[in-house]
Amino acid sequence: MAEERSGPPAAEKVVVAMKGHPGSGKSTAARAIASALRCPLLDKDDVRDCTLHLERAAGGSGMLNELSYAVLWRMAERQLQLGLSVxxxxxxxxxEHLDMLASLPATLVVVVECRPSNEDEWRRRLEKRGVVLADAGADGWHKPxxxxxxxxxxxxxxxxTDYDIGDVPRIVVDTTxxxxxxxxxxxxxxxxIRSLLTRAH
Structure with missing residues (x-):
């Protein structure tokens, strides 16, 4: 099992980009993938959670959501420059968010799309998370x-959200x-990821 989960060679810089609606299981999968790759996990919500006071001052313009993405891309670029996957x-x-990722200095960009097939289970998880977020106060204020x-x-x-991703490799997973x-x-x-890297060489 350890060999199955071993990551790509250190020289290979891989960007694993999660994709999916809120509550679709992205974060749980992202944490497990980052742990297996032994690489940084960059979460847009960590940035967005810090902008509540700015959002109130800006009157909810939506500009800060795009700023959160800009910060995310910059952090990803820095990790890749250090030779790390993310x-x-x-x-x-x-x-346009995918286009920004594709322009990063990575060996490979892979999209992991989370598509829950069981809507009842998805709904249960989302609303359970909603109770936790409501209790947490400001954290997650922007999430449904x-x-x-x-x-x-x-x-x-x-x-x-249903756009053509072109030639960016994608794997779809059912998180329910x-x-x-x-x-x-x-x-x-x-x-x-390993099969893509092997094919590239």
Whole structure:
């Protein structure tokens, strides 16, 4: 099992970019993948959580959400310059965000798309997380805490999340499959990365 989860050679700089709606299991999978790769995990929510006071001052303009992405890309670029792979946890909801990732100095950019097939389980997890976030106060203030909030968010995307990713390699995982926990997803992703790197050489 240890060999199955071993990461790419140190010379290979890989960006693993999570993609998916809130509550779809991205963060759980991202943590497991970063642990297996032994590399930094950069979470857009960590940046966004710190902007509540700025959001209030700016009147909720949405500008700070884009600033959070800009900070995320800069941090990713710095880690890659240091020779490290990175896992990036964000919704990756717009094509321009993927374009920014593709321009980073990496050997390989891989998209891991989290698509829960069991909507009831997805809803249960989202609303359970909503209770935790409500208790936490400011942390996660920008995340949907109910299924209705998620539906409004997805409707606001107006389909922009379903874009053509071009030739960027992608693996789709069902995060509500009871047979596909974080460890199983990580094993699949690591095998996918290794196969891509082998093909590239």
């Amino acid at each position: 896992v990036i946890d964000s919704p990756l909801s717009r094509r 805490k109910t299924w209705a909030e998620l539906e409004r968010l997805v409707e606001g995307y107006q389909g922009c 499959d009871p047979m596909a926990g974080a460890e199983a997803i990580t094993t699949r992703v690591m095998g996918f």
